[in-house]
Amino acid sequence: MSIVGLGIDLGGTKIKGIRMEENGQILAEVNAPTGNGESEQEVLGNLFAVIEALWRDDRPAAIGIGCAGPVDFARQVVAISPNISFLHEYPLGAIVQERFGLPTLIENDVKVGALGELYFGEGKGVSDFAFVTMGTGMGGAIVHEGKLLRGVGNAAGEIGHLTLEQFGLECGCGKLGCYEALAAGPAIRRHFLYALRKGRRSCLETLTPEEIDTERIAEAARESDELALEVFRTSAFYTGLALSYLVNLLNPAKIILGGGMAQALDLMWDTILGTLTLHALDYPLRQVEVVRSKLGNEAGVLGAAMMGIRHAQGRKP
Numbered sequence: 001m002s003i004v005g006l007g008i009d010l011g012g013t014k015i016k017g018i019r020m021e022e023n024g025q026i027l028a029e030v031n032a033p034t035g036n037g038e039s040e041q042e043v044l045g046n047l048f049a050v051i052e053a054l055w056r057d058d059r060p061a062a063i064g065i066g067c068a069g070p071v072d073f074a075r076q077v078v079a080i081s082p083n084i085s086f087l088h089e090y091p092l093g094a095i096v097q098e099r100f101g102l103p104t105l106i107e108n109d110v111k112v113g114a115l116g117e118l119y120f121g122e123g124k125g126v127s128d129f130a131f132v133t134m135g136t137g138m139g140g141a142i143v144h145e146g147k148l149l150r151g152v153g154n155a156a157g158e159i160g161h162l163t164l165e166q167f168g169l170e171c172g173c174g175k176l177g178c179y180e181a182l183a184a185g186p187a188i189r190r191h192f193l194y195a196l197r198k199g200r201r202s203c204l205e206t207l208t209p210e211e212i213d214t215e216r217i218a219e220a221a222r223e224s225d226e227l228a229l230e231v232f233r234t235s236a237f238y239t240g241l242a243l244s245y246l247v248n249l250l251n252p253a254k255i256i257l258g259g260g261m262a263q264a265l266d267l268m269w270d271t272i273l274g275t276l277t278l279h280a281l282d283y284p285l286r287q288v289e290v291v292r293s294k295l296g297n298e299a300g301v302l303g304a305a306m307m308g309i310r311h312a313q314g315r316k317p
């Protein structure tokens with residue numbers, strides 16, 4: 001009989017949960033708001049409600065949870081969360097395991113996304129690949145010889161905080177000039193609004209700043225708006241540069257691009273690949289394929305569920 005596990009993506013605004021068979025078939029899906037990130041009671045209440053809604057009659061084998069920020073995997077502790085303030089040195093795995101009496105594992109959200117790609121997506125059968133999520137932040141995870149590369153404290157893969165400009169824009173992490181600060185969704189929007197203020201023309205110039213978001217700018221770019229195209233190309237340049245570091249350091253067979261901004265890759269491919277070609281070494285460059293994730297937002301919950309299932313089977317997640 002097929003083993004069933006629960007996969008949860010505990011996000012800053014939304015909790016997404018699935019009930020999944022070992023072969024990747026999703027049997028049920030539940031979404032709920034995360035609630036006030038400062039209230040332990042509220043967030044845990046919502047998380048437990050999602051798990052209960054997915055439980056049904058028969059007992060799942062395990063629960064896997066992905067959440068943002070560094071997770072000390074060995075100790076099953078969320079070290080710090082960018083959007084849920086009480087998750088600070090917080091033993092989330094043990095708390096959920098205690099509540100439901102089921103084997104539970106927690107892991108960083110981008111790392112479970114990479115596991116989703118490894119088991120069910122573009123990473124299937126690929127021993128060495130990097131997974132990069134592009135959105136309001138830039139996340140990364142590395143699979144080496146078929147396993148997640150964790151580093152000594154499970155913080156390996158933080159591509160978003162590679163410094164790409166000395167003394168560049170300030171990042172949420174407190175450093176200056178990080179890839180994320182220069183190229184993620186908010187940077188695209190800021191660059192666009194700045195250029196409008198400086199008198200550059202665009203088909204969006206009659207809108208108020210509040211009405212202009214990354215999706216709107218992407219739409220304008222697809223209608224050949226020069227300024228909109230330019231800000232996406234600027235972001236894509238930094239992505240190409242960041243990916244060249246991955247290629248030179250890791251020699252991956254694939255780089256899988258996911259996250260919300262992957263929807264706008266059509267506007268960025270040429271610049272990403274052109275920059276990558278300029279800055280990667282020729283030999284590893286010939287061996288890498290850059291692809292867009294086909295799992296989209298599902299990668300995280302699929303990977304989280306499979307992590308739990310493998311844990312219950314006594315296999316390495």
Ligand SMILES: [Zn+2]
Nearest residue numbers: 161171173178
């Ligand atoms: Zn940073």
